[in-house]
Amino acid sequence: MKLKPSKLSFINGAGLGAAFLMANSSIGPGFLTQTTVFTQQLLTSFGFVIIVSVLLDIGAQLNTWRILTMSELHAQDLSNQLFPGLGYFLCFIVVLGGFAFNIGNIAGCGLGINVLTGLSFQQGAIISCFIALILFWVREIGKMLDGFTKILGTIKISLTLFIAYAARPPLMQAIHHTFIPEKLSTAAIVTIVGGTVGGYITFSGAHRLLDAGIKGKESIQQVNKSAISGIIISTIMRFILFLAVVSVVIKGVVLNADNPAATVFQSAAGNFGFRIFGVVLWSAAISSVVGAAYTSVSFFKTFHPLFIKYERLCISIFIILSTCIFVFIGKPRQLLLFAGIANGFILPVALAIILIASTKIKLMKGYQHPLWMRLSGWLVVAAMGWMSVLTLYDWVIK
Numbered sequence: 001m002k003l004k005p006s007k008l009s010f011i012n013g014a015g016l017g018a019a020f021l022m023a024n025s026s027i028g029p030g031f032l033t034q035t036t037v038f039t040q041q042l043l044t045s046f047g048f049v050i051i052v053s054v055l056l057d058i059g060a061q062l063n064t065w066r067i068l069t070m071s072e073l074h075a076q077d078l079s080n081q082l083f084p085g086l087g088y089f090l091c092f093i094v095v096l097g098g099f100a101f102n103i104g105n106i107a108g109c110g111l112g113i114n115v116l117t118g119l120s121f122q123q124g125a126i127i128s129c130f131i132a133l134i135l136f137w138v139r140e141i142g143k144m145l146d147g148f149t150k151i152l153g154t155i156k157i158s159l160t161l162f163i164a165y166a167a168r169p170p171l172m173q174a175i176h177h178t179f180i181p182e183k184l185s186t187a188a189i190v191t192i193v194g195g196t197v198g199g200y201i202t203f204s205g206a207h208r209l210l211d212a213g214i215k216g217k218e219s220i221q222q223v224n225k226s227a228i229s230g231i232i233i234s235t236i237m238r239f240i241l242f243l244a245v246v247s248v249v250i251k252g253v254v255l256n257a258d259n260p261a262a263t264v265f266q267s268a269a270g271n272f273g274f275r276i277f278g279v280v281l282w283s284a285a286i287s288s289v290v291g292a293a294y295t296s297v298s299f300f301k302t303f304h305p306l307f308i309k310y311e312r313l314c315i316s317i318f319i320i321l322s323t324c325i326f327v328f329i330g331k332p333r334q335l336l337l338f339a340g341i342a343n344g345f346i347l348p349v350a351l352a353i354i355l356i357a358s359t360k361i362k363l364m365k366g367y368q369h370p371l372w373m374r375l376s377g378w379l380v381v382a383a384m385g386w387m388s389v390l391t392l393y394d395w396v397i398k
Contacts, residue, residue: 018212019230020149021291022061022205026234027156028288029108029281030101031192032241036260038188039245044170046246047178049185050238053193057231059380060202060351063373065227067358068206070367072215075203075354076299082357090353091299097199097346098296102322103329105288110326111259112282115274122327128282129323132289136315152287153233159276160240167268169247186387193384199346204295205230211298217367244268293318348385351377 039046064075071078075094080087106125113124135148205226209215214222248267249255255263265277293315300314301307307314355377358369 016226016229017147017149018205018208018214019226019233020153021208021294022201022227022230023233023237024149024153024156024284024287025201025204025291025295027153027237027284028101028105028291029111029285030104030288031238032108032261032281032284034191035238035241036245036255036264038185038192039242040249040255040260042181042183042185042188043250044174044177044246045181045183046188046242047174047239048181049188049192050235050242051178052189054231054235054238056189056193056380056383057234059376060347061205061227061231062224063358063369063377063380064202064351064354065206065209065223066220066373067354067364067369068203069209069215069219069223070217070369071357071364072210073363074207074210074298074302075350077302078357078363079353081363082353082360086353088303090350091303093346094200094203094299094350095296098292098299099318099322101199102289102292102296102318103326105285105292106319106323106326108281108285109289111262112278112280112285115259115262115278115281125323125326128286128289129319132286132293132319133316135290136293136312148290149287152283156280156283157233157237157240159280160237160244163265163268163273163276164240164244164247166273167244167247167264169243170250171243174243174246186390190384190387190390193347199350200292200295200299202347202350203299204291207295207298216365289319289322293322345388348381348388351384352381355381 035046038049042049068075068078073081076087076091078087079090106128107121109128110121110123110125113119113127114121117124119127209219209223209226214226245261245264248264251267253263253267261281262274262277265280266274269276296318297307297311297314301311355374357363358374361368
């Protein structure tokens with residue numbers, strides 16, 4: 001069966017590349033750690049958290065991708081045109097959240113190489129830092145991102161699917177509690193949504209499409225296809241990892257507190273599974289390092305021509321600083337959990353700004369954003385805002 005030229009261009013082009021960039025950014029080491037920690041607490045009811053997070057993802061991603069590509073502006077530029085100075089504020093909180101995420105991503109690289117080679121977390125982080133820098137300097141950034149993220153995304157899903165199959169998960173019980181949960185946790189929802197669509201991740205795919213010239217009303221179908229593809233890819237990985245984790249946890253296996261996801265892979269497939277975990281974790285981490293650095297820099301590169309001219313240098317500095325902070329601070333598990341929560345707080349603020357901008361016809365170049373999409377976006381803002389406050393209360397007040 002031959003694919004139509006339009007389908008081939010999507011698969012080989014920036015459309016699917018943007019989808020994998022978003023999905024890879026959301027399926028980073030933080031996602032592996034967060035999923036394992038909360039599945040341990042909620043067991044099969046964690047499936048409900050995934051369903052809720054997917055619905056919130058859809059409301060956030062479809063709105064963001066459509067609004068930015070139809071306005072033909074990066075998020076910070078659209079915000080500045082909405083209200084002078086607002087784009088700088090958005091840039092600050094997103095880059096700050098992206099930086100927190102990237103420290104966790106570098107930590108994940110260190111953990112992955114530690115599993116594969118026995119080197120220390122810090123040594124693994126430094127080696128991964130050099131690899132990430134080489135990736136950005138050897139090829140044109142856009143083509144590197146599109147190819148690199150597709151390859152690593154496929155590797156992560158395939159290997160984790162093997163582990164889930166080997167672990168023999170309780171499918172019927174997981175499906176039942178996915179829709180009728182026994183336990184609930186707002187902290188889990190805020191952390192998972194923050195880790196998979198919060199902060200810079202919300203904008204990663206849309207900014208990639210803009211940089212590739214995919215924008216305007218004539219590109220609306222490609223934008224929709226790319227956004228939906230990204231959500232589907234990340235959702236598949238979430239459920240596969242959840243099934244692998246829950247199948248191990250319900251057997252009474254005690255997870256290692258410093259590296260809980262590793263215990264899951266090792267319990268399911270022995271030492272071979274442990275090595276697979278190293279590959280999955282490093283793949284997840286290095287692709288997230290690339291995604292976080294690229295997207296964070298895209299938030300301020302339009303402020304001055306020098307940032308565009310020296311984009312590679314800015315990305316390199318971002319990665320090097322993230323690595324240095326991790327090397328001196330350590331504690332990867334805590335960093336990964338904190339990054340998800342921090343970006344969960346950023347999501348409602350950033351999405352609210354984008355939704356307000358979508359009501360300005362002049363900014364949207366005549367494009368009218370559908371009312372149902374706008375309402376779904378505001379539901380995400382309200383839900384994430386409310387749950388973020390509850391999480392803050394649980395962490396600080398209690």
